[in-house]
Amino acid sequence: MANVKKTAPRLRKLSVYLYIPNIIGGFLWVFLIVYDYWLHGFDGIFHFYVVNVRYLSVMRVLGAFSFVCDAIDGWCARKFNQVSTFGAVLDMVTDRISTACLLVILSQVYRPGLVFVSLLALDIGSHWLQMYSTFLTGKTNHKDVKDSTNWLFKAYYGNRMFMGYCCVACEVLYLILFLIAGKQSESLVDVVASTVRQGSPLSFLVALSLFGWAIKQTINVIQETFVSAKLTFYNGIVDSEVDQFETHMLLYA
16 A cells, blocks of 8 residues: 655644734723723713813723723734734834824813814824825835835934834823823823923823923924925825826827
């Protein structure tokens, strides 16, 4: 009888949806929906974003928990070699949603609330433009900014530690403002100034976070300006190619 060579059964490749960081990201989506439902009042459509102060203490704990989970998913992706394009996009979208929820809450607690609404628009707008231009120009990573001439922009995306500090500082500052929030309609400037003047460990943390937050917002402005210019340049190239094509067709018509 001929020897039959036995082959080991092939292991099924794990679905990207079942990657540990992506499961954490999916959990955060559900968590943010529940978080938003409990925290806000639903007394009619025009009072949807009125902060429900009855659940404020519970939501502070859950908000901090959400921040920790958001930090863990990136570590899991690198630790278990489960980095994926879907995971990267999911992580960015989840970050933007969680930050948006927090900024909406802060806009109702502090005055002027327009500050936080403007920060929300800048955060979402700059990141959306960056991701759109990344795929439009054929890049595989939105952190690839080698074509930029701005040193701060390149340092931010080129140094993981620096970028991590700025991102964490921004989120920590928002969480601190959420945690120390007292009655509604407090002056943002007065609360921050009085906290820094206390000379406590919290004061040092707020000052450290403010510095990273300022850099992050500067990066967002640079990012939005740089990407807008790049998209305009790309549009000019496309228009030029279309004109050349139409001219070529007319010559041979």
